[in-house]
Each structure stands twice: as structure tokens, then as C-alpha cells.
Amino acid sequence: MSARLRRTAAVIGLGVRRVFGRLRGVAPGRMGVCIAGVAVAVALLFVVASVSIGLAGSTTVESEDIDYWIVPDDGGTGSVPLESEGARLSQVHTITADLTADDRIEYASPVALQPLRLENPSTGDREYVIALGVLPPDSQRRVADMRLGPLSEAYPYYADGEYDGTWTGEFVASPAVADRLALDVNDTAAVGGANRSLTLVGVNDREMAAGFGEVPAIAMPLAELQSLTGLAEADEADQILVSTTDPSVESVLDAIYPRTEVVSRAGLTSFQTTSTSLPLAMALAATVVAGGIGVAFVATMMGLELTAGRRELAVLSAVGFSRRTQALVVVSETVTVAVIGGVLGVGLGVFATFAVNAGVAAAIGVPSLATMTPAVAGYAFVVAVLVGLCAAPYPLYLTVRTDTLEELG
Amino acid sequence: MTGPSSPRPLVVCTEVTRRYGSDGGPFTADGRTVTALDSVSLDVAGGEVVGVAGPSGSGKSTLLHLLAGLDTPTRGEIEVCGTTVGALSRRRRTAFRRENVGMVFQRFHLLPALTARENVALPLVQAGVARSDRRSRASELLAAVGLDDRGSHYPSALSGGEQQRVAIARALAADPAVVIADEPTGELDRETGERVLDLLTDVSDGRAIVVASHDEYTLGRTDRVVRLRDGARQ
Numbered sequence: 065m066s067a068r069l070r071r072t073a074a075v076i077g078l079g080v081r082r083v084f085g086r087l088r089g090v091a092p093g094r095m096g097v098c099i100a101g102v103a104v105a106v107a108l109l110f111v112v113a114s115v116s117i118g119l120a121g122s123t124t125v126e127s128e129d130i131d132y133w134i135v136p137d138d139g140g141t142g143s144v145p146l147e148s149e150g151a152r153l154s155q156v157h158t159i160t161a162d163l164t165a166d167d168r169i170e171y172a173s174p175v176a177l178q179p180l181r182l183e184n185p186s187t188g189d190r191e192y193v194i195a196l197g198v199l200p201p202d203s204q205r206r207v208a209d210m211r212l213g214p215l216s217e218a219y220p221y222y223a224d225g226e227y228d229g230t231w232t233g234e235f236v237a238s239p240a241v242a243d244r245l246a247l248d249v250n251d252t253a254a255v256g257g258a259n260r261s262l263t264l265v266g267v268n269d270r271e272m273a274a275g276f277g278e279v280p281a282i283a284m285p286l287a288e289l290q291s292l293t294g295l296a297e298a299d300e301a302d303q304i305l306v307s308t309t310d311p312s313v314e315s316v317l318d319a320i321y322p323r324t325e326v327v328s329r330a331g332l333t334s335f336q337t338t339s340t341s342l343p344l345a346m347a348l349a350a351t352v353v354a355g356g357i358g359v360a361f362v363a364t365m366m367g368l369e370l371t372a373g374r375r376e377l378a379v380l381s382a383v384g385f386s387r388r389t390q391a392l393v394v395v396s397e398t399v400t401v402a403v404i405g406g407v408l409g410v411g412l413g414v415f416a417t418f419a420v421n422a423g424v425a426a427a428i429g430v431p432s433l434a435t436m437t438p439a440v441a442g443y444a445f446v447v448a449v450l451v452g453l454c455a456a457p458y459p460l461y462l463t464v465r466t467d468t469l470e471e472l473g
Numbered sequence: 474m475t476g477p478s479s480p481r482p483l484v485v486c487t488e489v490t491r492r493y494g495s496d497g498g499p500f501t502a503d504g505r506t507v508t509a510l511d512s513v514s515l516d517v518a519g520g521e522v523v524g525v526a527g528p529s530g531s532g533k534s535t536l537l538h539l540l541a542g543l544d545t546p547t548r549g550e551i552e553v554c555g556t557t558v559g560a561l562s563r564r565r566r567t568a569f570r571r572e573n574v575g576m577v578f579q580r581f582h583l584l585p586a587l588t589a590r591e592n593v594a595l596p597l598v599q600a601g602v603a604r605s606d607r608r609s610r611a612s613e614l615l616a617a618v619g620l621d622d623r624g625s626h627y628p629s630a631l632s633g634g635e636q637q638r639v640a641i642a643r644a645l646a647a648d649p650a651v652v653i654a655d656e657p658t659g660e661l662d663r664e665t666g667e668r669v670l671d672l673l674t675d676v677s678d679g680r681a682i683v684v685a686s687h688d689e690y691t692l693g694r695t696d697r698v699v700r701l702r703d704g705a706r707q
Contacts, residue, residue: 071601078598085586085627379582382543383596383643384571386564468543472578473534 075389079396083404094372095401098365102405102448103412105358110413110444111420112350114434119342134304134317134324152176156301157222157287159320160199168310173199174286174301175207178293181256182282184245190256191244194272194281195235197289197301207305210236210283214266222287227296235284236266244280258292351447358402358451363458366398370462377463378471387464394459399452406448410441481555483650483681484517484540489549491535491704509535511704512549517681519650522674524695525685532704533685537653540683541574542566554650571599575644577673579656581636583628589639590615590624596647614642618672634665641672652676654684658691670694 086095136151153159156174163172176197183190198207200215220230237247242264245253252261262284272281290296306317317326370377380390417434424433490513494506510532517523525533538544539551545559545566552558554573561569575596583592593611594602602610615624618638628636637657644652654673658666670691673682684695692698700707 067601070603071599074598074601074604074607077604078595081591082584082586085588088586088627375582376584379578379584380595381567382541382570382576382578382582383599384567384647385599386567389599469538472543472582473538 071389072392075392076396079393080400082393083397083400094365094369098362098369098401099405099408101361101365102358102402102451103408105354105361105451106406106409106444106448107412107416108357109350109354109447110410110440111416111434112354113347113440113443114413114417114436115420116344116347116350117437117440118433118435119346132306132308132314132317132326134306134320134326136303136321136324152295152300152302153304153321153324154298154300156304157225157299160304163304163306163317163320166313166316168313169306169308171201171203171205171307172304173201173207174304176286176289176293176295176301178289178295180282180289180292182241182245182253182262183256184247185252185254185261187246189245191241191280193237193241194279195289195293196272196281196283197286197295198283199286207283208281209268209270209272210238210281211266211268212236212283215283215285216265219285219287221285221291227287227291229287231260231288232285233260233262233288234265235262235282236268237264238268238270238272238279238281240271240280241282242267255292260288260292355447355451355454358405358448359454362398362402362405362451362455366394366401366455366459367462370394370459374462374466375471377466378468381466381468382472390463391460394463395453395456398456398459399449402448402452402455403445406445406451409448410444413444414441482516482518483554484515484683485550485552486513486515486536486540487550487552488512488514489536489539489546489551491532491539491544492547509704510539510546510701513701513704513706514549515699515706517651517683519679519681520677521697522677522682522684522695524692524698525683525701526687526689526692526698527701528687530703531701533687533701534655535704536701537655537683537685540651541576541653542570571596571647573650575647575649575652577637577640577644577652577654577657579659581628581633581640581660583636583639583643585628588625588627589620589631589635592628592639593642593646595643600647610646611642614645615639617645617676618642632665633661634668637661637665637669638672641669641676645676649680651681651683654682656686656688657684658686658688663690666691 083095086092134153136153153174160172160174163169178195178197179192180195181190181192196208196210198212200217200219201212202217204211204213206212214236215234216232220232221227223229247253247264249264249266252263254261272279286301287296290300295301306313314326377390380393414436417436420434489510490508491510492506492508513532513536525536527533535544539546540553542558542561550557550559556569558566558569584595590608590611593614594607597607597610612621612624615621618641620635620638623631623635628639631639652673657673658669661669673684674694684691686692
């Protein structure tokens with residue numbers, strides 16, 4: 065290691081050491097309050113970001129292999145291909161057939177999400193479920209955590225483009241549905257309000273996760289769900305999932321419907337995988353608020369700390385520390401405080417998120433409002449570091465203004 | 474960096490004057506010009522311990538700050554280890570101080586958040602000395618001042634005398650040719666002060682030591698005394 069690097073590392077280490085030295089009992093008050101302030105701000109950010117992700121996750125169906133979603137815009141009403149009520153996509157079978165003809169697209173399926181009331185005719189058990197209508201895939205593909213393999217690929221009910229083919233009634237149920245309706249594979253369930261019955265062809269290996277937690281869900285052929293729920297008239301669905309490895313497809317998808325949005329799941333776009341901008345706005349607001357509070361807090365407290373300890377800076381000058389090195393000590397102290405606050409804040413945020421979820425579950429019965437991911441922890445930590453860096457100018461200004469002679473004289 | 478005995482004085486002050494106020498110095502008193510030091514000349518050879526005496530306001534601290542390169546003279550010249558300190562930029566003076574001058578203060582000025590060993594090693598941090606070398610050098614110096622078992626203690630756990638011994642060890646960490654001590658026994662009782670003075674005179678071999686004090690006992694332990702009054706030599 066070169067002398068310059070060694071010096072830089074040693075100076076940064078000195079800043080870190082001074083922070084821990086103060087916390088160890090020399091002068092923990094201001095420093096401790098400063099760290100606590102950052103921790104609270106970061107915890108707030110963590111909780112709000114987790115709630116945002118939970119909300120975002122609740123509005124978009126996720127699939128392991130889906131790269132794009134075509135979803136209606138918020139205000140997308142009145143256009144020809146869009147149904148004005150509920151902003152759905154229409155003519156989805158035709159559009160999807162065109163999409164799957166494109167060699168670049170591996171799989172495409174309209175997805176309709178509709179509530180159904182199922183009843184076990186043997187036991188009389190009833191349950192409202194979320195029915196997921198999809199085109200049965202040719203593989204063990206999952207959509208919205210539901211394993212679609214047991215559904216027959218034939219899709220006979222819509223074979224000739226009309227809703228008059230052979231009714232299969234097949235559905236895959238989440239474990240909760242099978243359990244609550246006491247259904248086994250090959251058992252039938254009646255659909256409330258319709259003269260149709262469904263046959264359980266498979267039980268999913270996990271619950272369907274949504275932003276609000278786990279929901280009782282079934283997956284079934286889209287055309288049959290459309291027929292049950294009145295969506296067949298305009299061939300409607302809520303969104304279209306498109307799986308591809310070719311990013312050039314996105315422009316094709318953009319051009320299909322007016323007033324729709326094509327979203328992808330690249331990188332940290334979990335904030336974007338929603339047809340509403342509320343979660344993103346929440347996350348941004350949380351970042352701004354937490355960052356602002358953190359920066360103001362750290363700058364103020366470190367400024368007070370530095371003002372009280374100006375003589376120490378003068379001593380550093382007396383023993384040969386240059387202004388630049390003193391500045392590096394101060395910056396490393398400020399960032400160290402923010403990092404410690406960030407680590408504590410993430411821990412506090414995890415705890416607070418559990419508490420929020422528990423509170424919401426107890427209050428309104430939603431199992432989990434907030435969704436925690438490692439990315440949120442990393443994001444909160446990065447914000448903490450940025451808080452330290454953004455708060456550094458004020459202590460640096462005080463450092464530059466410190467008069468060695470005045471302090472030592 | 475080291476201070477071997479030399480025929481040429483390590484410290485040479487020639488007609489040094491320091492005024493504050495109208496010339497833009499840091500301290501102004503109602504716009505008046507204050508002459509803190511007036512045409513003072515002083516030589517200190519290697520291995521010599523020189524006392525600077527005088528009442529409060531006589532210019533002792535100003536002289537020491539000038540010798541250390543913390544301040545620059547308004548007029549005259551200060552040469553330390555062959556370098557004209559006043560001609561250096563602030564940055565170079567800081568580097569010069571780091572390599573050539575050790576300072577001991579009346580109130581010790583140890584950093585409270587660092588242990589005794591870390592305080593001693595402080596000048597070596599900016600010098601880019603490796604951590605293990607810093608540690609061993611600090612331990613060696615703490616042993617030299619009789620505090621080898623107190624290295625991991627924070628200043629708040631040390632007595633005044635112990636803190637001043639740590640400060641002396643810190644002043645010697647970079648092996649400077651010149652050691653400047655401003656009232657080093659001012660905060661200590663007589664017995665402890667004597668031990669500190671013993672230590673300072675012990676380390677004088679080859680170094681130029683300048684001790685400012687208004688205490689005659691302390692001054693009596695130096696090789697010679699320069700007396701100041703109202704900024705001028707008596």
C-alpha cells in the first residue's frame with residue numbers, strides 16, 4: 065500500500081475511531097442523539113418504502129418469466145380498445161395471438177383477475193377467491209405464484225374464437241382455497257351465481273402472494289373466467305403478460321393499445337411495476353423527508369459537536385494535520401455517524417415493519433401490508449451514507465473557520 | 474527529521490516582530506495595532522534547553538507559536554532546522570511542523586476520544602506511517618515516559634501528570650529536532666511538575682527545547698533563560 069493510501073486509510077480510521085471513542089463514554093450525548101436521529105429517519109424510510117413495495121406488488125401480477133406487462137393507464141377510459149369501466153384491455157385473445165406469432169416472444173397471456181364465490185356442494189363450504197384467468201401455457205410456468213402446469217393446454221372453450229367450445233372447468237387452487245373448501249384433486253366446486261361447476265386439477269405448492277399478503281386464489285382458463293364474469297362480451301382482461309428476452313419488443317408492446325403503459329421488471333423497477341404512481345410517490349416522498357430530516361439533524365448535531373471540540377481540531381493542526389486531512393477526519397466522522405444510524409435504522413425499520421404488518425393484520429385483517437426486501441435495506445443504507453455526505457459541508461465549513469491560534473492560545 | 478547535535482543553532486530568530494490588528498492579524502483590539510513581539514532575537518542550539526520567561530502578555534506564547542510555524546512574523550526572520558519558516562505557505566508550514574517540531578501545551582490537549590497510545594501516535598497518522606509501526610512507536614514512547622501500562626487508557630482515566638507525560642510522548646512521536654513547551658508544568662503540582670521537567674530535559678539530547686514559563690523553578694531547570702517584557706527582550 066502506498067504511503068498516500070495508507071495515510072488516507074489511517075485518517076479515515078481516525079475519524080471512525082473518534083466516533084466510537086466518544087460513544088464509548090467520553091461524550092456520548094450529542095453523538096448518540098445524532099445517530100438516533102439518523103436511525104429514526106432511516107427506519108421511517110424503510111417502513112414507507114416497504115409499504116410502497118407492498119402496494120405496488122398488489123396491483124401487478126407477477127410471473128417468473130414475464131418481462132413486460134401491458135397495463136391500462138390510470139385515466140385510460142373511453143378509447144376504443146379499452147373498456148371504460150375499470151380500465152380493462154379488450155380484444156385480448158386477438159392481440160395475444162398476434163403477439164405469440166412474433167418469434168421474439170416466448171409466451172404471452174392476457175390476465176383477468178376477478179372475484180368468484182366457490183362452494184363445495186358436498187360440504188356446503190363457501191369461499192370468495194380471486195380467480196386468475198390465463199391462457200394455459202405449454203410448460204410449468206407460474207403466473208402470480210400460481211403453478212399453471214395442471215391446466216390442460218388445449219384451451220377448447222375458445223378453440224374457434226367463440227365462447228362455445230367444450231367447457232373444461234379446470235382450476236388450480238391455492239392451498240388455502242383447497243383447505244377452506246375441503247377440496248381434493250378431481251373434486252368439483254360450484255360457482256356462485258352461475259350455472260357452472262369447476263374441477264380442481266391441482267393444488268398450488270404455495271399461497272399466492274400479493275402486496276397485502278397472501279390471498280385465496282385460483283387459476284383457470286381465461287375464456288371460461290370471462291364467460292363466468294361477463295368479460296367475454298368485449299374479450300376483456302386486466303393486463304397482458306409478455307415473456308421475452310428481446311428488449312426491442314417493448315416498442316411493439318407500446319404501440320398495441322393507446323393509453324396503456326408497458327412496464328418491465330429490470331433492476332429496481334419494483335417501484336414501477338404498478339399502474340398507479342402512488343407507491344412510487346410514497347417512496348420518493350419518504351426518501352426526501354427522511355433524507356432532509358437526516359441531513360438537517362446530522363449537520364446540526366455534528367456542527368454542535370465540532371463547535372464544542374474546536375480545540376481538538378486546533379490540536380490536530382498543531383501536530384501537523386493539514387486542513388485537507390482535518391476535513392477528511394470530519395467527513396469520515398460525519399459519514400460514520402450516518403452509517404451507524406443507517407445500520408440501526410434498518411434494524412429498527414425491520415422491527416417497525418413487522419409491527420406495522422402485525423398492527424394492520426390485527427386492525428383490518430390484511431396479513432401483510434408492507435413487503436420487506438433486501439433491496440429496501442440496501443436502499444435505506446445508501447440513503448444513510450448520502451445523508452452523511454450531504455451533511456458534511458456544514459461541519460467542514462466550521463473546520464475551515466477554526467483558528468488554531470485562538471483555540472490553543 | 475531527527476535532531477542530531479549540530480554546530481549551527483537549530484533555531485535562529487532574527488529581529489522578529491509580530492503585530493496584530495491593522496496588518497490583518499487574527500486578533501484585533503478595537504482597530505488598534507498591538508505589538509506582541511518586538512524585534513526579538515534568539516538562538517537555540519541542538520541539545521540546549523532554553524527557558525522563555527515573562528509575565529502574562531509578555532509575548533512568550535506568541536514567540537512559541539512563531540517558532541512552531543503556527544503563525545508568521547510581521548517582520549524579521551525565523552529559521553528552524555535551516556528552513557525560513559515565515560517564507561513557507563500555510564500548507565508547507567504544517568508539513569514542516571509535522572516533521573520538525575513537537576509541541577507540549579499547558580493543558581495537555583490530548584484528544585479525549587482516543588486512548589493514550591492513539592494520542593501518542595497521532596502525528597504519525599498524517600505522516601502515513603503503517604498502523605503496526607505507529608503502534609510500536611507509541612508503545613516505545615509510552616514506555617520511555619513510564620506509562621507503558623497505560624496505553625489503552627483514555628485521558629479521562631489519567632492524572633494530570635500522566636496526561637502531560639503522554640503529551641510529551643506525542644510531541645516526540647515524529648522524532649522532531651525542536652520541542653516547544655508552553656507552560657508544561659502550569660497545571661501540575663510541584664512534584665509532578667519536576668518529573669515532567671526531568672522528562673523534558675532527558676529528551677533534550679540533540680534536540681532544541683524551548684520552554685515558556687513564568688515559574689522560576691521551572692526556568693531554573695533550563696540551560697539559560699530569555700526574559701521578555703511587553704514583547705521585547707530584557
